[in-house]
Amino acid sequence: MLYVDGFIAAVPTANKEAYKAYAEQSAVLFKEYGVLSVIDCWGDDVPPGKLTSFPQAVMCKEDETVVFSWMTWASKEARDAGWEKMMADPRMSPENMPMPFDGKRLIYGGFQQIAVS
Numbered sequence: 001m002l003y004v005d006g007f008i009a010a011v012p013t014a015n016k017e018a019y020k021a022y023a024e025q026s027a028v029l030f031k032e033y034g035v036l037s038v039i040d041c042w043g044d045d046v047p048p049g050k051l052t053s054f055p056q057a058v059m060c061k062e063d064e065t066v067v068f069s070w071m072t073w074a075s076k077e078a079r080d081a082g083w084e085k086m087m088a089d090p091r092m093s094p095e096n097m098p099m100p101f102d103g104k105r106l107i108y109g110g111f112q113q114i115a116v117s
Contacts, residue, residue: 001113002036003073008108010060011067011101016042018100019067029091030071033082040069058105067101079110 011019020040027038043066048055054066073079086092 001075003076003079004111004113005071005073005079006109006111007067007069007106008054008058009067009069009101009103009106010055010058010064013063013065015100016065022097022100023069025097026092027071029086029089030082033086033089034073034078035082036072036074038069038071040067042067057107064101076110076112 019042023038023040027035027040030038043054046054046066054060054068058066060066073082090096
């Protein structure tokens, strides 16, 4: 079964093109290390909630947009090995690939696929 890494972040709306370029550049590197697919989505219909919501989770400001992204790996083992190599790659450093958003509010996690439909 596939393994999925998921991400949610708040990106300054003015940085949409910078985020798109960042996502495209990082996807090339991710694929070098075994990622099968990368999907990046710009928030379009992401309402604030009363108790919980995507905007609340990332403390989205009025001038920011929520992005939702995920990438798939062949397995958790492939993902763990890939991430270890990526984190050692100087091309992934903040100096070489600065994030166009506040990484402190990025939410991410790894998920085991349990169903396909």
